[in-house]
Amino acid sequence: MAACCGLLLSAAPAIPATAPRVPPARGDWLRVRTANFTLYGDATEAKIKDVGLEMEELRAVLASFKNGEARSPVPTVVLVFRDITQLDPYRPLYKGKPKPMGALFLQGHDGNFVALSAGWNLDARPFIYHEYLHDFMRSNFLPQPLWYEEGLAEFYSTFRAGATDATVGLPVEAHIRRMREGFLIPLERLFAIDRDSPEYNESEREGTFYAESWAVVHYLMRGNRDRTAQLGRFLVALQQGRPREEAFRESFQTDYTTLLAEVRKYMAGGRFPYSVTKFSDLKIPRDTRTERIDHAEALALLGSVLGRCSRESWPDAEAYFRAALAEKPGCAAALSGLGELEMWRGRLEEAIEDLHRAVQAGSAGYRAYFSYGLALLLDLQTRPVSVAGLAPEHRRLLEEARASLSKSLELEPGFAEARAALGRSYFFEDGEQVAPGIAALEEAVRLLPSRTDLTRDLALLRERRKGPDKGN
16 A cells, blocks of 8 residues: 555656645636536637647557557556746756757546647657557566557657548657668667666667667567568567567567667668558547636646656645645645645555545546545554454545545446556455455456456455465
């Protein structure tokens, strides 16, 4: 449970410690719902809808490779700001100034937050589509080699939607230039790079890693049809646990040096095939629903984004939540945000109080119920457990936590993290009593195949069901 709470802040960039001014009420804030995304913003309704529908088109293209079905176990919220300066409080700094980034993608186990400027002053789409591809892969596939996942994310970053079709695999000019001019990483090294490798973490090396990963993926997927089938065999062999060298030679029937020479020649050739998908061949949901939200709810939403940026931004997020409560006492979204902050700070008593007030206020948000249930479970972990089982008071808290998690699932049925927390709550039980927890974790594993921690917890709970005297 503690690990789950900590992972809510994964992939957070560094954010300035100076407190931003709480934005004043200006213009209308809108909420636009599409089939798979919820968008907020003070941009025009037409622009917000355009952003949402293009993301639906990308999702439909990706889903077409899984027979039209794709899981979205973590909801994605998109903020569309009227101008790029409104991104400043959320962007990381470089030499004291916000980096010229046109968008942010903050990934969390309780939901993803995307923030971008409506003006596309800096075209944010490559960044957003790259990050969304990562989310899609994690939600629908087993873990993949880092070079392949990053190369594929770059491959889809140039996705472009037209009036009747979409293109996938357009060239990335910066990567082509680097491949033609720069030092290349030997393939045996490229395929071994992981998230701790210097090539992935050091700024002077990561450019080559991304460029070469993209080039290899583009060549294997579009540049040589025979190699495309071999790529599939290679990835399957790695999933089966085959040694990398053995899997490579059996799949590609060549050596690393020869394959890299093919990639280098492909990059020098200047012809980069891409695919075109007609929208008429896909099922793209285009219905939208728009409603206005008040300034207090907008402040609470912005506070939630700040809270997920970094620990240094927590005081700023708290200022947003308290400003929302000053405007609208009892604002459930602001109370929920405060409770989440207190939970991340390790102040469980205060977190439970704020989150309880949020759900009592009639919060319609799935995150409030999820966080409240998680906070109760974390609190239970700190209490002594008798060998005779849970005390009545502890049992009451456990059932309240499960009820809150179930309510979160009622509001957001595909939310896998609430199902995982519900399953983990059965670590407080023994024997056949853990059966509902096993069922919940089995579904969470199905929804999040890349999450090895869920697979581990499911195995542990199954062992708990057997008990010490029940054998195998």
